[in-house]
Amino acid sequence: KQEVTQIPAALSVPEGENLVLNCSFTDSAIYNLQWFRQDPGKGLTSLLLIQSSQREQTSGRLNASLDKSSGRSTLYIAASQPGDSATYLCAVIVPNGQNFVFGPGTRLSVLP
Amino acid sequence: ETGVTQTPRHLVMGMTNKKSLKCEQHLGHNAMYWYKQSAKKPLELMFVYNFKEQTENNSVPSRFSPECPNSSHLFLHLHTLQPEDSALYLCASSQDRTGTLYEQYFGPGTRLTVT
Secondary structure, three states: OOOEEEEOOEEEEEOOOOEEEEEEEOOOOOOEEEEEEEOOOOOEEEEEEEEOOOOEEEEOOEEEEEEOOOOEEEEEEOOOOHHHOEEEEEEEEOOOOOOEEEOOOEEEEEEO | OOOEEEEOOEEEEOOOOEEEEEEEEOOOOOEEEEEEEOOOOOOEEEEEEEOOEEEEEOOOOOOEEEEEEEOOEEEEEEEOOOHHHOEEEEEEEEOOOOHHHHOOEEOOOEEEEEO
Protein backbone atom coordinates (compact mmCIF):
# COMPACT_ATOMS: atom_id res chain seq x y z
CA LYS A 1 0.00 0.00 0.00
CA GLN A 2 1.39 3.40 -1.02
CA GLU A 3 2.12 5.77 1.85
CA VAL A 4 3.14 9.39 1.51
CA THR A 5 4.92 11.37 4.19
CA GLN A 6 5.98 15.00 4.34
CA ILE A 7 8.74 16.53 6.39
CA PRO A 8 8.72 18.84 8.22
CA ALA A 9 5.14 18.94 9.50
CA ALA A 10 5.50 22.67 10.12
CA LEU A 11 8.06 25.29 9.16
CA SER A 12 8.48 28.93 10.07
CA VAL A 13 10.95 31.14 8.17
CA PRO A 14 11.65 34.87 7.81
CA GLU A 15 10.66 36.59 4.60
CA GLY A 16 13.17 36.31 1.77
CA GLU A 17 14.56 32.89 2.67
CA ASN A 18 14.80 30.06 0.20
CA LEU A 19 13.27 26.84 1.51
CA VAL A 20 12.73 23.19 0.65
CA LEU A 21 9.74 21.03 1.45
CA ASN A 22 10.09 17.26 1.28
CA CYS A 23 7.72 14.52 0.15
CA SER A 24 8.48 10.79 0.38
CA PHE A 25 6.52 7.84 -0.96
CA THR A 26 7.00 4.14 -0.26
CA ASP A 27 6.28 2.66 -3.70
CA SER A 28 8.32 4.07 -6.57
CA ALA A 29 5.81 2.79 -9.15
CA ILE A 30 3.90 6.04 -9.54
CA TYR A 31 2.43 7.78 -12.57
CA ASN A 32 2.38 11.45 -11.59
CA LEU A 33 3.15 13.57 -8.57
CA GLN A 34 1.30 16.80 -7.89
CA TRP A 35 2.04 19.60 -5.42
CA PHE A 36 -0.81 21.70 -3.99
CA ARG A 37 -1.19 24.57 -1.55
CA GLN A 38 -4.14 24.90 0.78
CA ASP A 39 -5.09 28.07 2.64
CA PRO A 40 -6.91 27.61 5.97
CA GLY A 41 -10.45 26.31 5.48
CA LYS A 42 -10.13 26.46 1.70
CA GLY A 43 -9.76 24.06 -1.19
CA LEU A 44 -6.52 23.00 -2.82
CA THR A 45 -4.72 24.99 -5.49
CA SER A 46 -2.57 23.04 -7.93
CA LEU A 47 1.03 24.27 -8.06
CA LEU A 48 2.97 21.79 -10.17
CA LEU A 49 2.42 18.39 -11.81
CA ILE A 50 5.39 16.13 -12.55
CA GLN A 51 4.92 13.14 -14.79
CA SER A 52 6.82 9.96 -13.92
CA SER A 53 9.10 10.44 -16.95
CA GLN A 54 10.09 13.95 -15.82
CA ARG A 55 12.62 14.99 -13.20
CA GLU A 56 11.47 18.52 -12.45
CA GLN A 57 8.97 21.26 -13.17
CA THR A 58 9.23 25.01 -12.61
CA SER A 59 6.65 27.74 -12.17
CA GLY A 60 7.81 31.19 -11.16
CA ARG A 61 9.57 30.96 -7.78
CA LEU A 62 8.63 27.29 -7.40
CA ASN A 63 10.67 24.30 -8.53
CA ALA A 64 9.63 20.71 -7.92
CA SER A 65 11.91 17.73 -8.46
CA LEU A 66 11.14 14.04 -8.62
CA ASP A 67 13.42 11.09 -7.91
CA LYS A 68 11.31 7.98 -8.38
CA SER A 69 14.05 5.52 -7.55
CA SER A 70 14.51 6.98 -4.08
CA GLY A 71 10.81 7.73 -3.59
CA ARG A 72 11.29 11.46 -3.07
CA SER A 73 10.12 14.80 -4.33
CA THR A 74 11.14 18.25 -3.17
CA LEU A 75 9.42 21.60 -3.58
CA TYR A 76 11.83 24.51 -3.60
CA ILE A 77 10.45 27.98 -2.91
CA ALA A 78 12.77 30.87 -3.71
CA ALA A 79 12.68 34.25 -1.97
CA SER A 80 9.73 33.34 0.26
CA GLN A 81 6.99 35.91 0.91
CA PRO A 82 4.29 36.18 3.62
CA GLY A 83 1.72 35.32 0.93
CA ASP A 84 3.36 31.90 0.62
CA SER A 85 2.08 31.00 4.08
CA ALA A 86 -0.20 27.97 3.65
CA THR A 87 -0.19 24.19 3.94
CA TYR A 88 1.61 22.44 1.11
CA LEU A 89 0.51 18.94 0.13
CA CYS A 90 1.99 16.43 -2.25
CA ALA A 91 0.03 13.62 -3.86
CA VAL A 92 1.07 10.66 -5.99
CA ILE A 93 -0.98 8.65 -8.45
CA VAL A 94 -0.72 4.93 -7.85
CA PRO A 95 -1.01 2.46 -10.74
CA ASN A 96 -3.50 0.22 -8.96
CA GLY A 97 -6.78 2.02 -9.43
CA GLN A 98 -4.94 5.12 -10.60
CA ASN A 99 -5.99 7.19 -7.61
CA PHE A 100 -4.26 9.96 -5.74
CA VAL A 101 -2.66 9.27 -2.36
CA PHE A 102 -2.03 12.44 -0.36
CA GLY A 103 0.58 13.28 2.21
CA PRO A 104 -0.37 14.99 5.50
CA GLY A 105 1.06 18.34 4.40
CA THR A 106 3.66 20.84 5.61
CA ARG A 107 2.32 23.99 7.26
CA LEU A 108 4.49 26.93 6.20
CA SER A 109 4.60 30.31 7.90
CA VAL A 110 6.64 33.10 6.31
CA LEU A 111 7.18 35.92 8.78
CA PRO A 112 7.41 39.54 7.57
CA GLU B 1 -18.30 31.03 -12.91
CA THR B 2 -14.96 29.43 -13.54
CA GLY B 3 -13.16 26.39 -12.17
CA VAL B 4 -14.85 24.13 -9.65
CA THR B 5 -17.63 25.45 -7.44
CA GLN B 6 -19.23 23.87 -4.39
CA THR B 7 -22.42 24.69 -2.51
CA PRO B 8 -23.14 25.21 0.26
CA ARG B 9 -19.85 26.44 1.68
CA HIS B 10 -20.97 25.69 5.24
CA LEU B 11 -23.57 23.21 6.48
CA VAL B 12 -24.75 22.31 9.96
CA MET B 13 -27.06 19.33 10.21
CA GLY B 14 -28.50 17.04 12.84
CA MET B 15 -27.93 13.31 12.77
CA THR B 16 -31.46 12.64 11.49
CA ASN B 17 -31.39 15.20 8.68
CA LYS B 18 -31.02 14.61 4.95
CA LYS B 19 -28.97 17.10 2.96
CA SER B 20 -27.01 17.22 -0.28
CA LEU B 21 -23.70 18.77 -1.29
CA LYS B 22 -23.34 20.05 -4.84
CA CYS B 23 -20.27 20.36 -7.02
CA GLU B 24 -20.09 21.89 -10.48
CA GLN B 25 -17.07 22.12 -12.76
CA HIS B 26 -16.82 24.60 -15.63
CA LEU B 27 -13.63 23.13 -17.11
CA GLY B 28 -15.02 20.56 -19.55
CA HIS B 29 -13.49 17.73 -17.54
CA ASN B 30 -14.59 14.11 -17.65
CA ALA B 31 -13.62 12.87 -14.19
CA MET B 32 -14.91 14.10 -10.82
CA TYR B 33 -14.00 13.17 -7.26
CA TRP B 34 -15.21 13.52 -3.68
CA TYR B 35 -12.65 13.77 -0.89
CA LYS B 36 -13.01 14.05 2.87
CA GLN B 37 -10.55 16.11 4.91
CA SER B 38 -10.71 15.66 8.67
CA ALA B 39 -8.60 17.53 11.17
CA LYS B 40 -5.05 16.21 11.38
CA LYS B 41 -5.63 13.50 8.74
CA PRO B 42 -4.58 13.33 5.09
CA LEU B 43 -7.19 13.76 2.40
CA GLU B 44 -9.24 10.62 1.93
CA LEU B 45 -10.63 9.73 -1.48
CA MET B 46 -14.31 8.79 -1.25
CA PHE B 47 -15.70 8.40 -4.76
CA VAL B 48 -14.52 8.69 -8.36
CA TYR B 49 -16.67 9.22 -11.42
CA ASN B 50 -15.26 8.96 -14.94
CA PHE B 51 -17.55 9.87 -17.85
CA LYS B 52 -20.49 9.77 -15.38
CA GLU B 53 -19.72 6.21 -14.32
CA GLN B 54 -18.67 5.48 -10.75
CA THR B 55 -15.27 3.81 -10.89
CA GLU B 56 -14.28 3.94 -7.24
CA ASN B 57 -16.02 3.63 -3.90
CA ASN B 58 -13.34 3.73 -1.27
CA SER B 59 -15.21 1.72 1.38
CA VAL B 60 -17.44 4.67 2.17
CA PRO B 61 -20.41 4.06 4.53
CA SER B 62 -23.80 3.91 2.82
CA ARG B 63 -24.97 7.05 4.65
CA PHE B 64 -22.98 8.87 1.93
CA SER B 65 -24.57 8.47 -1.49
CA PRO B 66 -23.01 10.06 -4.60
CA GLU B 67 -24.78 11.03 -7.79
CA CYS B 68 -23.31 12.19 -11.09
CA PRO B 69 -26.09 13.15 -13.53
CA ASN B 70 -23.63 14.52 -16.11
CA SER B 71 -19.92 15.24 -16.47
CA SER B 72 -20.28 18.74 -15.03
CA HIS B 73 -22.23 18.00 -11.87
CA LEU B 74 -21.58 15.84 -8.85
CA PHE B 75 -23.70 15.48 -5.73
CA LEU B 76 -23.12 13.91 -2.35
CA HIS B 77 -26.34 12.98 -0.59
CA LEU B 78 -26.11 12.75 3.18
CA HIS B 79 -28.45 11.00 5.62
CA THR B 80 -28.26 9.86 9.24
CA LEU B 81 -24.71 11.10 9.63
CA GLN B 82 -22.57 10.76 12.74
CA PRO B 83 -20.63 13.51 14.55
CA GLU B 84 -17.37 11.96 13.30
CA ASP B 85 -18.50 12.76 9.76
CA SER B 86 -17.88 16.43 10.48
CA ALA B 87 -15.14 17.49 8.08
CA LEU B 88 -14.29 19.55 5.01
CA TYR B 89 -15.68 17.83 1.92
CA LEU B 90 -13.77 18.65 -1.24
CA CYS B 91 -14.77 18.10 -4.83
CA ALA B 92 -12.20 17.86 -7.61
CA SER B 93 -12.14 17.28 -11.35
CA SER B 94 -9.60 16.31 -13.99
CA GLN B 95 -9.68 16.24 -17.78
CA ASP B 96 -9.06 12.52 -17.77
CA ARG B 97 -7.19 9.96 -15.70
CA THR B 98 -3.97 9.60 -17.70
CA GLY B 99 -0.75 11.59 -17.94
CA THR B 100 -0.95 15.34 -17.72
CA LEU B 101 -4.68 15.15 -18.21
CA TYR B 102 -4.88 13.76 -14.69
CA GLU B 103 -4.03 17.10 -13.05
CA GLN B 104 -6.70 17.66 -10.43
CA TYR B 105 -8.49 20.93 -9.80
CA PHE B 106 -10.28 21.41 -6.48
CA GLY B 107 -13.30 23.35 -5.35
CA PRO B 108 -13.32 25.47 -2.17
CA GLY B 109 -14.99 22.74 -0.12
CA THR B 110 -18.07 22.43 2.08
CA ARG B 111 -17.43 22.65 5.83
CA LEU B 112 -19.88 20.13 7.34
CA THR B 113 -20.74 20.03 11.02
CA VAL B 114 -22.95 17.20 12.33
CA THR B 115 -24.59 17.94 15.67
